[in-house]
Amino acid sequence: MPKITYVSADGDLHVVDVPIGTSVMRGAVGTGIDGIVAECGGNAMCATCHVYVPAEHAASLPEMTAVEDEMLECTVAERRATSRLSCQLRITEGLDGLVVRLPEAQE
């Protein structure tokens, strides 16, 4: 299973094996990582699963849809060039080793 590393705003590291076909969001919610809320359950509707993906990992990510782009305008923490919604990051073999940083606030 691909390993995803979640780095909290305080710098804590959580490494999680996340099943292929699920999402970076599910990997966090399923293991009780606090920094991802995902209120809407993965529908790109609430902007509470916001993550920052370091630039060196950007190439492995799926392309951003217009819906995700629009929703990223609604995050509570600052939107940056590296911002993504983790519910839209579908897990593939290619994401093994991905590191995502969690913002200070989601809601």
Place this chain on the structure above:
Amino acid sequence: MHTTTVPVSQIDPFDETVLADPYPAHRELRDLGAVVWLERYRVWGMARHEQVEAALNDPQTFCSARGVGLSDFHKEKPWRPPSLLLEADPPDHTRARHTITQVLSPVAVRGLREAFTAEASALFDRLAGRTAIDGVRDIAEAFPLTVFPDVVGLPPDGREHLLPYGGLVFNGFGPRNRLFLDALARAEHARDWIAAHCRRENLADGGLGAQIHRTAAAEGYTAADAALLVRSFLSAGVDTTVHGIGNALLCLAENPDQFRVLRADPTQARKAFEETIRYESPVQTFFRTTTRDVDVAGATIPAGEKVLLFLAAANRDPRRWEAADTYDITRKASGHVGFGFGVHACVGQMLARLEGEIVLTELARRAEAIELAGPPKRQLSNTLRGLDSLPLSVAWV
């Protein structure tokens, strides 16, 4: 024809005794198999979380344009012009959805918090001092029936048509049974009023209704189609929220330990509302229609068949939830399908959450305890689960 390996059930999900207490039937359907054949209506059914979520997440295979009720729009004329949102598929649906999401974005909804809080505060001021209340009329209906029409920009007169119209829409997804015919009779005058109040000239400047007309025009929709988009608001935005709040009050009255958790920390109100949507889902079921032969857990559903998705059963599936039949406001309820899932997930869900959170926050701040003062009266619907009345005795702070 269906394959012989698929279990057959005689359960009638729209029978009034089943609607009054659907959970035993839901359990039976979940345990029968991942897919069942519902002989009564000759449709397929899915009641487990995994399959319900997967079907909702595959709109190419499980389509909505042939109606999300029992009636197949390819075979029967719909009772009203189809919704551009609910009863549509991508790419048409994508465009309609984009028009609405601009108006209902999390940022836009956050902007309503202050006004909604003031309204809830005024509502509870009026209730203070009355120990006996009807949780449905005095809170669950009173709050959404004020804030929602205000926000949409409806005039003060005629708002009494909103609930009968919603009642008709949601009964309309079931068979043409007594519940539907009664709802049709009750909504006789509501239909014209709703149609008129979807038009721009009857919607206040600055309200969400007027905003939809503006964004719809920018997307190239005609005024008539923009009015249909407003109709989605008026159809889906009231009864659902009323039942969500009413069901929350019932759950909290029946589970005093959970009310104490909320009372001790009113910031749990949003979670309490979320858990209510999971545990007593206001929208119990929706249909889809297959666009191709599709394999589901080893069974083949042929193309062109109606499939009934039991959202509420999925939300209590023990394969997905620990202590699924327990109301626990502290649980992580995210992942329930009470607002649907995928491209058709409730577009007003952030607005609904805000309304639920604010009412329950105010209640938790002001009430020491709430308890049932008599038997709650169910309101039966082919699709919705909610109450007609909820006698409560409240110990105000």
